Amino acid sequence: IVLEVELDQVKNDLIQKSLEAKKVTEAELERKEKSKGSRMRPSFRRKRQTSSSSIETERPIPEAEIASITPQDQALKEKTVELKSNVVSLRREFEIVRYTSQDELNSLRMQSKEWSNQAGRAVATSLAETAYLREKLAAESAMRLKLLNELQDIRGTVRVYCRPKPSNAETSIVTIPTHDILVLNEDTSPVSFKFDRVFSPHCSQYEIFSELEEPLISSLDGFNVTLLAFGQDGSGKTHSMLGDYTFDAEGSPSLQSHGVQLQSLQQLFTIAGHRTDRYKDTFSMTIVEVHNEKLFDLVSGTPSAERDGEVIICETRDKRRSNDNFDSSWHKGKLEIRTNIDGNTVVQGLVSIPIESFEDACAVWQETLAKQADRLKRHGSDVKKHEKNSNVITTIHIKSVNIATGVGTEGKLQFVDMAASDIAHGVKRDAEEQTGHSDEDNTHFYNKSIDAFNDVVNARCQFDRSVPYRNSTLTHLLRDSLEADTKVLLLCCVSSEQADFADTVGALRFASRMQKVSIGKATKHIVGSKE
Numbered sequence: 356i357v358l359e360v361e362l363d364q365v366k367n368d369l370i371q372k373s374l375e376a377k378k379v380t381e382a383e384l385e386r387k388e389k390s391k392g393s394r395m396r397p398s399f400r401r402k403r404q405t406s407s408s409s410i411e412t413e414r415p416i417p418e419a420e421i422a423s424i425t426p427q428d429q430a431l432k433e434k435t436v437e438l439k440s441n442v443v444s445l446r447r448e449f450e451i452v453r454y455t456s457q458d459e460l461n462s463l464r465m466q467s468k469e470w471s472n473q474a475g476r477a478v479a480t481s482l483a484e485t486a487y488l489r490e491k492l493a494a495e496s497a498m499r500l501k502l503l504n505e506l507q508d509i510r511g512t513v514r515v516y517c518r519p520k521p522s523n524a525e526t527s528i529v530t531i532p533t534h535d536i537l538v539l540n541e542d543t544s545p546v547s548f549k550f551d552r553v554f555s556p557h558c559s560q561y562e563i564f565s566e567l568e569e570p571l572i573s574s575l576d577g578f579n580v581t582l583l584a585f586g587q588d589g590s591g592k593t594h595s596m597l598g599d600y601t602f603d604a605e606g607s608p609s610l611q612s613h614g615v616q617l618q619s620l621q622q623l624f625t626i627a628g629h630r631t632d633r634y635k636d637t638f639s640m641t642i643v644e645v646h647n648e649k650l651f652d653l654v655s656g657t658p659s660a661e662r663d664g665e666v667i668i669c670e671t672r673d674k675r676r677s678n679d680n681f682d683s684s685w686h687k688g689k690l691e692i693r694t695n696i697d698g699n700t701v702v703q704g705l706v707s708i709p710i711e712s713f714e715d716a717c718a719v720w721q722e723t724l725a726k727q728a729d730r731l732k733r734h735g736s737d738v739k740k741h742e743k744n745s746n747v748i749t750t751i752h753i754k755s756v757n758i759a760t761g762v763g764t765e766g767k768l769q770f771v772d773m774a775a776s777d778i779a780h781g782v783k784r785d786a787e788e789q790t791g792h793s794d795e796d797n798t799h800f801y802n803k804s805i806d807a808f809n810d811v812v813n814a815r816c817q818f819d820r821s822v823p824y825r826n827s828t829l830t831h832l833l834r835d836s837l838e839a840d841t842k843v844l845l846l847c848c849v850s851s852e853q854a855d856f857a858d859t860v861g862a863l864r865f866a867s868r869m870q871k872v873s874i875g876k877a878t879k880h881i882v883g884s885k886e
Contacts, residue, residue: 369445376438383431501569503551511875513843514551514570515866518563520591521556522851528859529851531555539863541856548863550870556851563595563846564618570842571619574753575626575636577764577879581771581836582615585865586848587858588743588775595846596772600724608724610717615846616749616770617720621713623753623768634763635756639707640716641667642723643690645746645804648828650690653747655706657722659715664706669693692831700835707752746804746829747772754882765880769836773829774802778861798861804829809865811837815872839875 517537519529530538530545537553539546552566567582574580584592598614610617627636644651654660669691690704710716731738749770756763779799800806807827814822815837824834836843847866849859 366449369442369449372438372442372445376435376442379431379434379438383435509876511839511873511877513845513869513872513874515845515847515870516552516554516563516566517548517550517847517849517863517866518554518558518591518595519556519849519851520589524852526853527556527851528853528856529556529849537863539860546860548867550847550866560595560598560612560614560618564615564622567615567844567846568619568622570844571615571768572622572626573842574751574766574768575623575755577755577766577881578877579767579769579835579841579880580844580877581769581833581841582844582846583771583773584846584848585773585776585869586862587777587850587855590848590850590862592772592846592848593742595848596770597720602725602728606725606728608721608728610720617713617717619768620716620751623751624713633758635758637754638710639665639752640710640719641702641705641707641750641752642719643702643705643748643750643832645748645829645832646741646744648803650692650702650828650832652690652705653723653727654708654719657719657726659708659719659722660706664708667701667703667705667707669701669703670696692828700832702832743775744802746774748832761883763882765882771833771836773808774805776805776858776862776865777801778857798864800861803827808833812865812868812872816868837872837874840878841874842877843872843874845869 519527519531519537522529528540530540531553532538533553535549535551535553537548537550539548554563554566571580571582582596584596586592594612594614596614596616597610598617599611600608601611602608613621623638627634627638630636640654642653644653654664690702693701693703695701708719710719728738731741749772751768753766753768754763755766777800779801798809800809804827807823807830810823810826811830824830824837830837835841845866847862849855849862851859
């Protein structure tokens with residue numbers, strides 16, 4: 356850049372000198388013409404005088420005039436010579452600068468190529484190092500999650516995850532500083548909650564499943580796993596568990612944006628398909644609804660249930676009955692919660708459907724949703740209000756048998772889409788009325804099932820000898836999942852809107868108490884060969 360500036364300056368000087376030389380040359384020529392004309396006019400007069408009068412003689416040019424002309428012409432000549440010399444010198448300098456600039460520009464081109472190559476090598480090295488660090492971070496994160504799951508398996512505690520719903524307003528009451536801390540911005544002071552994982556409000560369905568995948572898939576190895584979705588109305592529980600679904604003009608539902616439940620089933624069938632040469636895996640599915648403390652079999656009456664359904668009959672010590680001998684009228688009878696011979700809680704009369712692929716599971720859900728929508732339409736029920744007060748429990752029973760040894764495992768994967776956890780404002784609990792002060796553990800919920808579930812959690816946190824499982828159909832049905840031998844996960848879905856502040860606080864406090872519940876170490880259920 357400096358060389359280019361100098362080159363431009365030399366060009367300008369050269370042009371200026373050339374103009375000056377041109378002006379001087381023109382002035383010299385003009386002077387010469389004037390001098391020549393002044394010398395010619397006296398001679399013309401002399402000729403005329405000579406022709407007119409021969410007596411007069413020629414008048415000589417004054418010496419003063421000659422003296423005044425000659426030095427000026429000499430100065431002009433000297434000035435011209437000097438300017439020509441300067442022009443030659445400037446041209447020489449210009450050529451030197453031009454050649455020097457050209458050499459330096461060529462050198463800069465070569466250096467720029469070298470610098471570009473060095474920068475390219477540095478960028479490639481940085482990208483390779485970044486990729487390596489990302490792989491290492493992913494491996495470390497996977498190892499951390501695995502160790503955390505193993506530690507929680509040993510402790511037998513409930514894994515709690517939180518998923519805030521994106522806010523429609525410019526400001527949100529929820530802030531997530533780290534991956535395991537959620538800050539609730541109150542008017543006076545912020546309140547922080549720590550969970551096993553706090554998801555971003557804009558995270559994808561796959562991110563949720565990836566975090567929960569390992570404990571959910573362990574059901575294929577013979578473990579009992581239960582995932583609870585807790586939160587207020589409209590917080591995204593059904594979206595997170597099942598996904599989104601729409602109805603076409605004919606009333607047929609279409610499943611979209613698969614949630615944790617469908618992604619888990621897809622992964623289970625993928626793993627089972629890869630090990631068909633070593634294990635024989637069988638899956639069965641039941642869907643039951645708890646609404647207003649009553650049980651409803653959502654699968655019963657669907658085409659799949661009529662074609663392949665099997666009614667569950669409880670085996671007791673007094674009388675053993677096989678599912679092969681069931682009466683077809685059982686699925687139309689009353690559903691009853693009973694304890695079988697192994698001490699497990701079962702719903703007698705519930706229809707279980709065998710599923711052999713992920714497509715079968717989706718078909719069962721589509722038939723179930725269509726049947727439920729038709730039933731609510733016939734009864735004139737408000738669909739939104741019904742879903743708000745209903746608990747939907749999907750249970751996947753998995754049996755795996757080693758083909759070589761005949762030894763197998765029995766696992767159970769349960770998904771519980773709980774009713775809305777909206778707070779009942781202005782309602783005092785008995786403990787609050789007796790003590791006269793409010794306690795966060797005495798939060799009252801509108802839904803009776805959620806309120807009873809909260810009582811069970813409080814009793815488990817305080818290690819009460821008597822836990823009120825039978826106060827609600829929901830807690831009675833989930834007793835096995837809350838007592839022992841089960842991996843329990845809670846997905847707390849909360850709103851980020853200021854208008855839902857009270858319900859968000861209630862849900863987060865419930866999730867914090869749920870972390871204190873000790874379920875016990877889950878065990879693997881192994882069954883021997885029947886041969």
